Amino acid sequence: MRFEVLTIFPDLFSTPLQEGILKRAIQADHIRVNLHNIRDWATDKHAMTDDRPFGGGEGMVMKPEPLAACLHDVQADKQGTVVLLSPRGTVYKQQTAERLAGLEKLVLVCGRYEGIDERFYSLYVDEELSIGDYILTGGELAAMVVIDSVTRLLPGVLGCPDSAKKDTFSRGLLKHGQYTRPREFEGRAVPDVLLQGDHARIEEHRFLDSVRKTLECRPELLGKVTFSKAERKQLRRAGLFEQVQQAVTATAVASSGQQQYQSQDK
Numbered sequence: 001m002r003f004e005v006l007t008i009f010p011d012l013f014s015t016p017l018q019e020g021i022l023k024r025a026i027q028a029d030h031i032r033v034n035l036h037n038i039r040d041w042a043t044d045k046h047a048m049t050d051d052r053p054f055g056g057g058e059g060m061v062m063k064p065e066p067l068a069a070c071l072h073d074v075q076a077d078k079q080g081t082v083v084l085l086s087p088r089g090t091v092y093k094q095q096t097a098e099r100l101a102g103l104e105k106l107v108l109v110c111g112r113y114e115g116i117d118e119r120f121y122s123l124y125v126d127e128e129l130s131i132g133d134y135i136l137t138g139g140e141l142a143a144m145v146v147i148d149s150v151t152r153l154l155p156g157v158l159g160c161p162d163s164a165k166k167d168t169f170s171r172g173l174l175k176h177g178q179y180t181r182p183r184e185f186e187g188r189a190v191p192d193v194l195l196q197g198d199h200a201r202i203e204e205h206r207f208l209d210s211v212r213k214t215l216e217c218r219p220e221l222l223g224k225v226t227f228s229k230a231e232r233k234q235l236r237r238a239g240l241f242e243q244v245q246q247a248v249t250a251t252a253v254a255s256s257g258q259q260q261y262q263s264q265d266k
Contacts, residue, residue, distance in 0.1 A: 085139030089128030
């Protein structure tokens with residue numbers, strides 16, 4: 001898979017791409033990450049990529065001409081989905097990463113300052129993504145999040161093929177607790193079930209632990225999870241079924257109230 005990154009600070013990507021799984025993915029040619037300095041397409045002697053906003057106001061706005069010229073060269077093959085990293089975009093989720101992992105080429109545009117000229121967005125951007133409801137100094141860190149989360153989903157990247165399938169959010173549940181040596185640490189022992197070699201019991205333990213952690217930390221996620229008949233039996237035996245039902249109901253009521261409020265507001 002190819003990642004084409006448009007940025008005015010390409011050096012911000014240097015260290016992350018030279019470490020760990022991303023480094024190995026590049027060496028194995030699972031991914032290619034090409035960094036394009038937008039300043040190289042600026043036409044004035046100062047290599048300006050931003051200017052004051054029309055109408056006044058705070059900050060600076062990224063100019064459309066260098067961005068467009070850079071993109072034209074990057075997309076000379078007329079292929080690739082263009083994604084702008086921006087706080088006004090759709091919130092990035094695991095399902096988004098899974099969808100993007102099916103692409104052959106992804107063009108990531110890193111905004112800066114007060115944003116980019118709206119005309120570039122309307123003419124060239126296919127999708128706008130936000131990694132959360134907070135503001136960064138630029139889109140570079142967000143682009144790295146996308147590159148990292150998509151890369152680990154590609155075939156052959158992770159050492160264990162099932163790792164990505166069983167990650168937190170892949171199904172909708174938070175991941176169960178993990179343990180390694182020593183068996184006892186500061187008076188706390190590893191759960192006995194994990195030491196007995198009964199894989200069916202281990203799977204049930206991990207499933208129930210995932211549900212408990214989701215109930216505790218992110219109960220709103222449970223409304224999107226479909227449990228099998230066998231899993232519902234396990235939840236009942238563990239006394240968790242009613243708690244899950246209550247969490248699902250509470251989430252539905254909150255969502256309905258929010259929708260009603262938005263309708264009245266309109």
